[in-house]
Amino acid sequence: MRGADLIDIKRVLAGYDLDDLSIATLGSHSALQILHGAKKEGFRTIAIVEKRRKWFYEEFAHLIDQMIVVDSWRDVASKDVVLRLRESNAIFIPHGSFVEYIGLDRAESMEVPMFGIRSIFRIEADQRMKMDFLAKAGINIPREYRIGEEFRGPVIVKFPGAKGGRGYFIARTKDEVRRGIKKALEDGLISDEEEALIQEYVIGVPAYYHFFYSPMLKRLEILGADIRYESNADGLHRILPFVRGEIDVSFVVVGNVPLVLRESLLPKIMRYGLNFVRYSQERLPPGVIGPFCLESVIRDDGEIVVFEFSGRIVAGTNIYLTGSPYSHLYWDEPMSVGRRIAREIKLAQEEGKLDEVVT
Amino acid sequence: MRGADLIDIKRVLAGYDLDDLSIATLGSHSALQILHGAKKEGFRTIAIVEKRRKWFYEEFAHLIDQMIVVDSWRDVASKDVVLRLRESNAIFIPHGSFVEYIGLDRAESMEVPMFGIRSIFRIEADQRMKMDFLAKAGINIPREYRIGEEFRGPVIVKFPGAKGGRGYFIARTKDEVRRGIKKALEDGLISDEEEALIQEYVIGVPAYYHFFYSPMLKRLEILGADIRYESNADGLHRILPFVRGEIDVSFVVVGNVPLVLRESLLPKIMRYGLNFVRYSQERLPPGVIGPFCLESVIRDDGEIVVFEFSGRIVAGTNIYLTGSPYSHLYWDEPMSVGRRIAREIKLAQEEGKLDEVVT
């Protein structure tokens, strides 16, 4: 949390007119949901948008009170944008594309109150730290192998920054692993073979769980679940007889499909969520605030193996703009994760505890 | 209906304070939906939960007025639990896990008024009786083969109690069938090869239809449809090039995905539902009450082949906690199957006909 150490968000917050807050986010990922939810809760909204996508967000002008147009994402953390956000007493909502677009250092040190904890950004940026975090939280993760180690079944080899289906490969033998890593070294993807993370490819079905930890209500809510829709992996089976061996499988997320889980799996899923919250409170005090996501494979013996997490709102929540089968168990009104964020800010605001939900 | 013959639910009901009913169910399967729906209709709610899952249902304490904690499911039909349920004037809602968890005999003879007909439990417990029921109802079922009989295309061989992806195998030749059955005999899965049911594996796509027969409104409603999400069958295609021939396909249901049907298929689906109701009225008078599910494969010629049914609420309905694209055709309010059950009980209560919806 290098950057974060340098900034003093409490001081910034002290300068805010707390009766006149805005909610701001980047125009991408889950922005429409976040803005829609903020409006529902009565906040003014700010969208920071790239020039080339301005026309698109103007289609939703009724959801956006102020648009801050930037030439490129790099400008998001610029002094000018930061000042404009502060002038509007803005709480910034980081989403899954935020760190990716503006870079880890800028994200950590952006001097605007941010919903959630930014200390988790650095952990997420490192595959090994991430898996270590999950394991220490008491969450079942895939087995890791060393180069040259024997294994059964396929493995997935991930390089730093593997993202959205890029930067990894699947292998069946230790020789395939070696060859893939050698090629990554030659291609400059990695500079040391130790950077490659070799994980068991867990056989089962993928499932993603949307959690929300509320410091105000002191409870963890499960607000939804989804399956990612990935190109070309989720299309290949339709023509497999025609493409056997000729096409590489890829896993680029292009959308999401709703999912409900077998109720008997929910206690295990909830337990993982609670473990995540508790360990984050130990390791990254005050601990996770608001949305996070555990990304898993469910095996056919009912075991749930988590291979990834996201410390923020994930795009899969976009499915549930008017609530999910789970959110309605807690909230008797349409409650998206975007709206839930705004609700938490409102609750904090009302109780004079805004500093407990932003960093 | 051996056990059911011994009990007199009408007498139990006579002792109830009908203005002060509770709705009770087991903490699993579709319990959250059932409890949520009961609350929506203004009932007090009771969840019978296993000790080890108590903490989980406490997360939803706002949906549960009374929790009856049992050491194991076997205690659900115990005298103590039954008395506590009766003290609360409880109508018990059996769901898909009920018979599985507490056993057929106990389920049939549990002396608490149960929504729906318990006479169907015994039919469901027997693969051949089940298929016979469907066939006699005038519903298209898969072709059955005898051991040694020639067939084209794959077959599925099911053993008694096949459930959630366990207890069956797929075979392509009659020799594979023989070998699989021989192994099942050796493993003690069956004691006689006649216990194995050899069915055509219907090529097409699976689809599950959620029906609700209302004795109060005297109408059949189609309240939703879903696709089951099965581990590992629904994940394997993502890495098929890497696992060819090395991994056994399994079909363990871990969740459900929403589905709407082509409207031109709906009349056939509805006809099947009506056939099911009519035949149940003949064979198991007064006939099916409330939710049931037909579980099918839709072939590419539009034919719908039903390979299974459930005489109760199925977990796929959990998708539609605030109603489905179909429920809104009947009800201008959010109507889950759980809530629909409570509504039917309320309608029966108001008309003094509670004995027409419980057994």
Add this chain to the structure above:
Amino acid sequence: MRGADLIDIKRVLAGYDLDDLSIATLGSHSALQILHGAKKEGFRTIAIVEKRRKWFYEEFAHLIDQMIVVDSWRDVASKDVVLRLRESNAIFIPHGSFVEYIGLDRAESMEVPMFGIRSIFRIEADQRMKMDFLAKAGINIPREYRIGEEFRGPVIVKFPGAKGGRGYFIARTKDEVRRGIKKALEDGLISDEEEALIQEYVIGVPAYYHFFYSPMLKRLEILGADIRYESNADGLHRILPFVRGEIDVSFVVVGNVPLVLRESLLPKIMRYGLNFVRYSQERLPPGVIGPFCLESVIRDDGEIVVFEFSGRIVAGTNIYLTGSPYSHLYWDEPMSVGRRIAREIKLAQEEGKLDEVVT
């Protein structure tokens, strides 16, 4: 637009009592949604149903004020039906099955005010005109090959009237293409090999976008997205190890599954939608009115290739009877495409501009 040239809908409309309109459609495809939506907006409703399906639509009698029963779809455009529709001041809503069921000429010349432009029917009926329309609109389409031309990867060969998974095949080599076309000639599917359209089979995942262009609000709304559920293509992967090479893949749509898109793809999707509207205004003035659908494959490089469009409401919208994650961005009430159509008619009616939304 041969037939359409002969009729004068403005004259028919002049004879209508504009304060007493009905909304009419054919009993199939998305009729229940359309009727439900019309009711929600306060219109009287008319369903034209085939005799054999009358019983089914009677199950939804509460949504249907008048049922016009026909012996076969051919009678829909008969003088008798047309007169009855006019007597009720009916606006007819064509859906995806309309032209298919009653034929292009009858559809074009049916002398009842129709929501949307009928000039697009003829373009849709011809694969090459359709692809040409998309290309000229500035929408990315699959590459087309000539017979005998070399290609990489699979191609799909479509014959005129290819529909719902019938009338085409997939091929991997130019010899397979030749053989398939030769067979189609022999089978009488085509009379000239030039009728076959040979297209790149785009590798990726299918995705369908539901648009609505509102002449009243002068805006394009994206109201949803879906994935088609196709028999047997979407079931085969479950048993692939057992059916390798033995079963032909088919693509018969039997239902639809909800989908949300990655927000960063939405600008491209919206741009395609806007391009479609603008080009339709040039080529088929006054341009598209109400719902249309772009049918695409999303490649793993994020490119979106549109291989088909529908100029009317598509069945995938049936998923969203109470609105979609997208519709709620525009409308703070449950807004299906069926209801959106009725709303547009109401807006036009209120402003005395009904002639701007019907042809």
